Amino acid sequence: MLPFELLVGLRYTHAKRRNHFISFISVVAMAGIALGVMALIVVLSVMNGFQEELRTRILGVAAHLEISGPADRLSGWSEVLEQAKRNTEVVSGAPYVSAQGMLANGDIVRGAIIRGVLPELESGVADFSRFMKAGKLVDLQPGEFGIILGGELARLLNVYPGDKLVLLTPQGNITPAGVMPRVKQFTVTGIFEAGMFEYDSGLALIHLRDAQKLLRLGEDVSGVRLKLHELFRAPLVTRDLSQTLNGHYYITDWTQTHANFFRAVAIEKRMMFLILLLIVAVAAFNIVSTLVMAVTDKQSDIAILRTLGARPGSIMKIFIVQGAFIGVFGTVLGVASGVLLALNLETIVPVIERMAGMDLFPADIYYINELPSKLDWSDVGLITGISLLISLAATLYPSWRASRINPAEALRYE
Numbered sequence: 566m567l568p569f570e571l572l573v574g575l576r577y578t579h580a581k582r583r584n585h586f587i588s589f590i591s592v593v594a595m596a597g598i599a600l601g602v603m604a605l606i607v608v609l610s611v612m613n614g615f616q617e618e619l620r621t622r623i624l625g626v627a628a629h630l631e632i633s634g635p636a637d638r639l640s641g642w643s644e645v646l647e648q649a650k651r652n653t654e655v656v657s658g659a660p661y662v663s664a665q666g667m668l669a670n671g672d673i674v675r676g677a678i679i680r681g682v683l684p685e686l687e688s689g690v691a692d693f694s695r696f697m698k699a700g701k702l703v704d705l706q707p708g709e710f711g712i713i714l715g716g717e718l719a720r721l722l723n724v725y726p727g728d729k730l731v732l733l734t735p736q737g738n739i740t741p742a743g744v745m746p747r748v749k750q751f752t753v754t755g756i757f758e759a760g761m762f763e764y765d766s767g768l769a770l771i772h773l774r775d776a777q778k779l780l781r782l783g784e785d786v787s788g789v790r791l792k793l794h795e796l797f798r799a800p801l802v803t804r805d806l807s808q809t810l811n812g813h814y815y816i817t818d819w820t821q822t823h824a825n826f827f828r829a830v831a832i833e834k835r836m837m838f839l840i841l842l843l844i845v846a847v848a849a850f851n852i853v854s855t856l857v858m859a860v861t862d863k864q865s866d867i868a869i870l871r872t873l874g875a876r877p878g879s880i881m882k883i884f885i886v887q888g889a890f891i892g893v894f895g896t897v898l899g900v901a902s903g904v905l906l907a908l909n910l911e912t913i914v915p916v917i918e919r920m921a922g923m924d925l926f927p928a929d930i931y932y933i934n935e936l937p938s939k940l941d942w943s944d945v946g947l948i949t950g951i952s953l954l955i956s957l958a959a960t961l962y963p964s965w966r967a968s969r970i971n972p973a974e975a976l977r978y979e
Contacts, residue, residue: 568882590851590854590855590858591855591891593848593851594848594849594851594852594854594855594891594895595848595891595894595895595898596848596895597844597845597847597848597851597895598845598848598849598891598892598895598896598899598952598956599895599896599898599899599902600844600848600899601841601842601844601845601847601848601899601952602845602895602896602898602899602900602903602948602949602952603899603900603902603903603906604841604844604903605838605841605842605844605845605903605948606899606900606903606904606906606907606940606944606945606948607903607906607907607910607938608837608841609834609837609838609941609944609948610907610910610938610939610940610941610944611907611910611936611937611938612830612833612834612837613834613938613939613940613941613944614936614937614938614939615830615937616827616830616831616834617937617939618937619761619826619830620796620827622759622760622761623761623819623823623826624691624796624819625691625692625693625695625696625759626691626693626696626759626761626764626768627691627819627822627823628690628691628790628791628792628819629791629792629793629796629799629818629819630790630791630793630799630802630803630806630816630817630818630819631788631789631790631791631816631817631818631822632645632649632788632789632791632806632810632814632815632816633787633788633789633814633815633817634785634787634788634813634814634815635813635815637663637787637788638782638785638786638787639660639785639786639787639788639789639814640784640785642660642785642786642788642789643660645789645810645812645814646658646659646660646789648809648810648811649789649791649806649810651809652802652805652806652809653794654793654794654795654798654801654802654805655791655792655793655794655802656689656791656792656793656794657686657689657690657791657792658686658689658690658789658790658791658792659682659683659686659687659689659690659789659790660683660686660773660786660788660789660790661680661681661682661687661773661786661787661788661789661790662679662680662681662773662776662777662780662782662786662787663678663679663680663681663787663788664678664679664681664734664735664776664780664787665677665678665679665734665735666678666679666732666733666734666735666769667732667733667734667746668714668718668722668730668731668732668733668769669722669730669731669732669733670722670723670724670728670730670731673721673722673723675718675721675722676767677714677718677767677768677769678767678768678769679732679734679769679771679776680768680769680770680771680776681770681771681772681773681774681775681776681777681786681787682702682705682770682771682772682773683772683773684702684703684705684772685703687702687790688702689792690790690791690792691790693757693770696757696758696759696760697713697755697756697757698716698756698757698758699725699726699755699756700713700726700754700755700756701755702755702770704754704755705754705770705771705772706772707772707773707774707775708774708775709752709772709775710749710750710751710752710771710772710775711751711752711753711754711755711771711772712730712732712751712752712753712754712769712770712771713753713754713755713756713757713769713770713771714753714755714756714757714768714769714770715756715757715758715759715764715765715766715767715768715769716756716757716758716765717762717765717766718765718766718767718768718769719753719756721766724753725753725756726753726754726755726756727752727753728752728753729750729751729752729753730750730751730753731748731749731750731751732748732749732750732751732769732779733746733747733748734746734747734749734779734780747779749779751771757770773786788815796819799818799819799820800818800820802818803816803817803818842951845951845952845955846955848895849892849955849956849958849959850959852888852891852892852956852959852960853959853962853963855888855891856884856887856888856959856960856963856964856967857963857966859884859887859963860884860963860966860967860970863967864970867880867967867970868970870883871970877968877969878968880964880967880968880970881964881965881967881968882964883964883967884960884963884964884967885957885960885961885964887960888956888957888959888960888963888964889956889957889960891956892952892953892955892956892957892959892960893953893956895952895956896949896952896953896956899952900945900948900949903945903948904940904945907938907940908938908940910936910938911936911937911938914936
């Protein structure tokens, strides 16, 4: 049999009241909690989607982990790669040569990072294939001096696949006139667009052999790039490799090279969580208002219950049940609508764009032509728990005030 506190509290939530304004405030409080919970789930899902999309784009060009040698020069890269692959977290690896250079097309000159790669191994580390707008990575052949440019860099240089351009490197030749930079003509074989301005405007790919010849490295490289099974274990793998590799190497992972960027995204997500949580807090104040007015309206009922033997604690439980019902119902409604909206956001946004007659995310500006959404059930659980906790806390003071009502004072004017 249910406790009478629960039965009376639930009856108060739907019974007809003399003061209909209390019912209106209850509905407003319920709707406010539902709106706040829904907004929190949707916004955090969108931010999770953006974070995952940006991480995918960055790590589609960068590596999970890099091993480089002193003075950016590494000998015996194949042996280093073999040692690194002994770690069970390492999926694949590829050597690279990195240098700064100037690319010139007539009078147009732009600085860029020149990365020498082995196409057959690089595909196992970076996902350039999904970013290629023209040509393929395998078009880079040793001795042909082909080059693949970022989309923005190609636009600035005004070049297209098949065009020629000149690469100038700081490793110069000594002549009677002084040190002259090395100059080599390259043919544009492809263009990629990763959606990250840092790479699209400042990265150029050439074959590893061509880079070694151009920079006079012989068989040496700048380092080795690695791909891991689980990218979030990169710091742990970095510590393991620093202890197991034989030799002196510099080991860096993506959490170090892009730490500020992802830290800023994480801070923004936490701040948005706190700001939107205020909506739930405001709705909780409406629960306080509802219960305060309900206690005032039900003073005679409380007095009668007290004279029949109800303890102060029982009176308190009645109004806690009434307020908790508002909080629980609002939270459940908000969670259901928030999850439904977050899971179907990629379908709903195009409908809104068609109705509004505008493109919310132009691809030529944001590089992302749709609103990404990734529902994290741990976020849903956290939001649900906090919402229920705030709602329950809002019931305590009015319920305590109800339990302190003196029956004789309440019935004096009845």
